[in-house]
Structure formats: C-alpha cells, structure tokens
Amino acid sequence: MTIFLRLYSTFAFIVLIVTSSSLSSAPAAQALDVTKATIVDLTHPIDANTIYWPTETKTFQLDEVHKGVTERGFFYASYRFCSPEHGGTHVDAPFHFAERGQTTAVIPIDRLSGPAVVIDVSTKAAEDTDYTLSAQDVSDWEHAHGKIPDGAIVLLRTGWSSRWPNKRAYLGDDTPGDASNLHFPSYGPEAARLLVDRGVAVLGVDTASIDNGPSKDFLVHRIAGAANVVGLENVTNLDQLPATGAWAIVLPMKIAKGSGAPARAIAFVP
C-alpha cells in the first residue's frame, strides 16, 4: 500500500509536469496530408485593375515581346512586366519597415509555411470601417480554438476582399497620389504585439495593409518588421478556410535585397 501510494504520488507529479508544460508551450500542429487536402488560392490575379497604394505612380504593366507565329512556323508568346513590390497580393519583408530586418529572398523558407489561423472580424468591420483587431479579439479566438501556435500564418478576415477591385470601396478613397483619407480595417498594435509574442511567422490580411486605413505611423508594420515577422496583404478567399486546421504557404518572388514582392498564397484545407 505504501509502495502503491508512492508510485501514485510519483505518477501524479509526472502528470502535473506534463500538464503544466503543455499549457505553457504551443500545441503541436495537427497532421495534414497534402495528398488528400483541398487547395484554396488566396491570391488576386495581377492585371490593370490591381490595387496599389494611392501614392504609387507606376502600377503593373505588361509589355508584349512577341505574340504570334514565328518564322519557323509555331506560335510563341512572351512578355516583360514592371511592378511595384507592394501591390496586389504581396509580401512585406521585415526590411520594409525595419532597417535590419530580413529582405525578401532571405526570409527562411520554413517561415513561409505554417498552420493557418483565421481570425474573423468581418461582423465588427462591417459596423466600423476602421476597425482594428484588439488583443481581446486574439484572446477570444484562443479561448475558442486554443493557443495560437509558434510559426502560425495568421489570416485576418475582414470581408474586404469582396470589394476588390473597386478601389474606392476597398481603400475608402481613390484620389490619385493621396493616402491621407484611407479607410479600411486591419490589425491593431496591441494585437500585433501579442501575436509576435506567440511566435507567429506571418501577419496576413484581406485589406491593403496590416495597419488600418487611417494609420500614419504604421505601428503594426514596425512591430512586425522588428520581430522579423512577414506581412501579407490583399489576400482573398478567406471565407473558404476554417478558423484552424488548414495549412498556409506564402511564396513571394525571390527578389534579392527586396523590401517585399508579389506573392502567391495558398492554403491546404483538410
């Protein structure tokens, strides 16, 4: 009986250690078999309607090099293009707002693939165009779905992608060259700090910026950049993702020394 009690108390002690350590660390990611998953493309196509920041004077341009039958008798088409790094569905490298932050090509590839955490504030954003995600919203999400895992790709759903490519509806103002009167929802600084503390890899959003429209000091960009957290802007199709359980992959053009790049973002949904 004494031995039994000793064994029991040792067992209880081990259970206590295991339980407390599982509470203080991020939960293991749920297994996801890519061979059976459905793929959702989170990327807007890039064309003359692609939305850029209002101060951007030169937007996307596609120039024909050749299109038609060659002298050897077969069809051949080829183009060149010019583009800002920042516009359409694209990545902000940490360097965009942090002088010592990672540039586009050196973002570790492991940080561009991770469990998708979808936080839906579309109801609140419908009532307040400039809504910013609060730390309380993040806590509420964790209460419902569990702690946000290390390396997560957070995708903030505001519902704004349904306004694309209507520039005025999407940005709140379509005056060329003027970014002083923009209105759209995004992350708030306190939520960004909490998410950075969780070890997230990417802050993504279905609006034009990880700071909201009226922001002038771009605190969320600066908080993310300083922590080598990548931004992902102008995503779409977040309504096709579950709050948790999907796996996101964000692949920017591998521009050496870039501050960002057009990116293709997808999610595997089990």
Place this chain on the structure above:
Amino acid sequence: MTIFLRLYSTFAFIVLIVTSSSLSSAPAAQALDVTKATIVDLTHPIDANTIYWPTETKTFQLDEVHKGVTERGFFYASYRFCSPEHGGTHVDAPFHFAERGQTTAVIPIDRLSGPAVVIDVSTKAAEDTDYTLSAQDVSDWEHAHGKIPDGAIVLLRTGWSSRWPNKRAYLGDDTPGDASNLHFPSYGPEAARLLVDRGVAVLGVDTASIDNGPSKDFLVHRIAGAANVVGLENVTNLDQLPATGAWAIVLPMKIAKGSGAPARAIAFVP
C-alpha cells in the same frame, strides 16, 4: 473442403482483379504530412546575376522608391522592379508555345501542387552537354520506382544548377543577343510525349529550358503547351530530393494573360 475451395477461388479471383487494376492505374500518392516535412527551396534568388535567354535585352532591374528614415521618424524601404516573364526560376504557362493554352493566372491551382518525380540524368549529361532525356530513361525510372503518377511534378536533374550564375558555363555561350550556339541538357520530345501521356502536370528542369540548348523548334515546349502541361525552368537544389516521395509546389506570380512568370518552387521532403 468444397466450401473452402470455393471461398479460396473467389478470394484468388478478387486478388487477381485488385492486382491487375493496380497495375493499369497510377499508384495512389504516398501520404505526406506537411507539419513534419522538411522544406527545400528549389528557387534561385533574383538579382543582377540572374540568367535570361541571350536574346533578352532588358533583364531584371530593381529601382528604389524610398530607403531611409521618413519625416515621421521611422525607417521605410520600397522598390519597383522590371523583369521578363521568362528568366531565373520561372514558369512557362502552356500559352507560351500554344495559342489556346492556359495563361499564367488560369493554370488550375491543383496542377501546381503534386508528387515530385526526380529523374537524375546528371551522369549522362556530364558526358554529353546536349543530352536529352529519352523515353527509355523514363521507362528505366518507372522500372525502378513505379509508374509516374497522374499530376506529377517531374523534376529533371542534370546537375546544371551548380554552374549558376556563370552564364557561359550554364548556357554554353554568353554572346549577347545570340541564341544560336547554346549547349545544355534537357528533355527529349519522345520522353515529353510519354510524360504527357502519364498525365504529369509540370515538366521542370535545372537548366534554362525544357528543350535542350541546340533546339530550334522547341518541340518539348510545344508538346507540353498543347497538353496544358506547365514548364518550370532554372530550378536548383534537386540533389536534396529523393527520386520519389517528396511533394512539390510551384507558385508563379499570378499574372493575368501572362505567358509565364517568375515562380517560387519548393518541395516537402518527408
């Protein structure tokens, strides 16, 4: 005993059916858990050294929009860039050589994610710079590793990526504007036809083209394009992949009506 024999013959008959059907259809893809896989980046960075086709007059250019501390006191960097669609690690949309083929943005996303089939001809290419993959090479690979599955992303390994970014070593000639004297290995037309018959989604290679250097009629491009099979050129790190069992993802910039685009290609290795 009679019942046992009847049961046994029924069982043998079922085994026969199952065996023959598994021989005539592609094998099911091996499960791959992304949460546990290692990621290999198959992409060269894009910079002033990026290799383009010799006839390309305007190569990659990155122009500074802003880099430094703003008047509001925080660091900010942003660039614009111009690039040919075809150069560096990039995708050939079927439309590149097929007038009715898919353009870049409309390639189904499911065809850009698939089991990686790595065919290694580096020994043969080391002896013959213009080596082309033969139908026999494909059959030999299948004899060793099983039938190439529907939707496969084929990655032809010639060893040429170790020559990058030495243009002369990589293309066989670095005379500007002259593509008449190129030498490097790639796919041959018969192998391309066999792979298209297998239902592959992507033909990838670690050289500048899915046709070899001396090709003038670009038959592999035309065979692929006509079948809406995507090309993937100038990949790297194929030495880090197994012949079979990895999963590849190829994500081009989503250029509407494009003939191709810079792409990021990765592989999940179990």
